[in-house]
Amino acid sequence: MKNLVTLIAGLMFGTGLILSGMANPAKVQNFLDFFGTWDPSLSFVMGGAIAVTMPGFWLVTRRANPFFHDMFHLPTRTDCDVRLVSGAAIFGVGWGISGFCPGPAVTAVPMAAQGTIVFIVAMLIGMAAAKYFIIWRDRCVGDLAGKMSQL
Amino acid sequence: MGPTMETEFTPILSLLGGGLIGASTVLLMATNGRIAGISGIISRILPPSAAAPGLLQGLFFVIGLLVSAPIWIMVNGQSLVQTVSDNLPLLGAAGILVGFGSVLGNGCTSGHGVCGISRLSGRSIVATVTFMSSAFIAVLLLRHVIGA
Structure with missing residues (x-):
């Protein structure tokens, strides 16, 4: 039951992206092209999504726990670090030059445009690389802290 | 382009x-x-540490995304309007940046842009303003300065 509901949530998300036009990277790029062929549609997508998610999250998280799970996994961090800002900045450059972010790119895979497939493969490599990078960086920071404590 | x-x-x-x-x-x-953050859901399936909690649910969510377009086309009886660039090196570079950046920054348009802003998370608001700005600059340079 839990798996079926999760699959339906994915189907709703993908259908929402298609209905809103966001599965078309040209539409996303045009939102970002303020001085060219500007198309403000994306702001309506975000507005519509937030208008449902904001009261929806508030309502469902008033329960003690989710229907099919023992607890809510809500992010608790509130600090803005270099990692957050540099990651978002890098992500934005890729999003701008392609018009693709992860959700729409996965949704567009079945249409099998060459560019989509190249993007997805590269994106998966980039994600795995970032996971290795974070582990490596945390280890370096740990080593440094160890050396500092020996001084 | x-x-x-x-x-x-x-x-x-x-x-x-x-x-x-x-x-x-x-x-x-x-x-x-769980937060519906697509980059988080997908990256959890990848190595290293692919066995993170929520892995199976992530797979089902991704399957849901993947069947959306075929079902849409079947129901509507027509293909989707889509313009994807044929500049493959550019798309490859963009894919690396999107994958790397979204994992490093703990989220993308869905996790930060929709879910995070809905929770009024300061981190997500900062992330969303940052990626909107860098994307805007990237398109400005690409389309109006380089003219690709």
């Missing part, structure tokens, strides 16, 4: 589609207790 192409402004459809995306994130939160 090819020539820039006009797209039709679709306020009603985009608002409705956005509402459906919102309903999906609420459904996922109500049942699984």
Whole structure:
């Protein structure tokens, strides 16, 4: 039951992206092209999504726990670090030059445009690389802290 | 990149589609207790540490995304309007940046842009303003300075 509901949530998300036009990277790029062929549609997508998610999250998280799970996994961090800002900045450059972010790119895979497939493969490599990078960086920071404590 | 192409402004459809995306994130939160952050869901499936909690649910969510377009095409009886650049090296570079950046920054348009802003998370608001700005600059340079 839990798996079926999760699959339906994915189907709703993908259908929402298609209905809103966001599965078309040209539409996303045009939102970002303020001085060219500007198309403000994306702001309506975000507005519509937030208008449902904001009261929806508030309502469902008033329960003690989710229907099919023992607890809510809500992010608790509130600090803005270099990692957050540099990651978002890098992500934005890729999003701008392609018009693709992860959700729409996965949704567009079945249409099998060459560019989509190249993007997805590269994106998966980039994600795995970032996971290795974070582990490596945390280890370096740990080593440094160890050396500092020996001084 | 090819020539820039006009797209039709679709306020009603985009608002409705956005509402459906919102309903999906609420459904996922109500049942699984998780943020519908697509980059997080996908990266959890990848090495290293692929066996993170929520892996199986992530797979089912991705399957849902993947069947959306085929079902849409079947129901509507027509293909989707889509313009994907044929500049493959550019798309490859973009894919690396999107994958690397979204994992490093703990989220993308869905996790930070929709779920995070809805929770009024300061981190997500900072992330969203940052990626919107860098994307805007990237398109400005690409289309109006380099003229690709």
